[in-house]
Amino acid sequence: MREANNLLVVASLAFASRLALEETGLRLVLSVLLNIYAYLLNDLCDLGVDHATPHRQTDKVAFLRAHRSTAIVVLAVIAAVLHGFAWLVGRAAPWPLTLFSVASSVVLVSLYSFWLKRLPIADILAMALAGATGTLLGASFERGSWVLVGVAGLICGAYQAVQLLRDIDVDRAQGVGTTAVVLGTTATAWILRLLLVAGAAYGVWVVGSYWGCGLLLALVVPYRGEHAARSWDMLRLVSGGVWLALLIELYFA
Secondary structure: OHHHHHHHHHHHHHHHOOOOHHHHHHHHHHHHHHHHHHHHHHHHHOHHHHHHOHHHOOHHHHHHHHOHHHHHHHHHHHHHHHHHHHHHHHOOOOOOHHHHHHHHHHHHHHHHHHOHHHOOOHHHHHHHHHHHHHHHHHOOOOOOHHHHHHHHHHHHHHHHHHHHHHOHHHHHHOOOOOHHHHHOHHHHHHHHHHHHHHHHHHHHHHHOOHHHHHHHHHHHOOOOHHHHHHHHHHHHHHHHHHHHHHHHHHHOO
């Protein structure tokens, strides 16, 4: 479902930016390829953990282990196609927005999958940055919508913090030093809230919209223990409402 959400964010921003239908379609193709690259690479890097975790010993894990070499070749091809296609899509623009978005996202996703996901704080920051660079695929300099990617990035960082809280038991059992494992649930929950406050402040002072303050509503959501799973849906509801309000304001500006 997360890849569907990523596509929805890019598509909604492109629509609010009043991009041409053909341009929007091409950028969504890039977003789909970028998501495939990210999830395939992450699954490859997690093969050892997934294989050792009983409830994750699925047919997908077994298939990927048996075809690891093929998957690596597919990843290389996707990366090459992504960069080539991104250059073609943005070649007429005065600044290579699509190529920058794709290249920076590929670098961040790769660093996260190979290394940063096992480092406290860095695992959250990497996903916040990747969320921002990936959202750039729906942005426009002419309409000024590129500033909204900062809100999207901070929200992505908050999502990542919730995900780490949800997976803390599995990560601890596998010896993965995530933010939640190393710093604990209380500290991770406060980092999450700090990201939400930063998102609200960014929305007001950078985007220039008081709708950003809506993110503060998510501060009261309990993010620890048995509440971690339910808090994911609550955060999506609040952040989705704020994002929609910002887009409507942009569209009619």
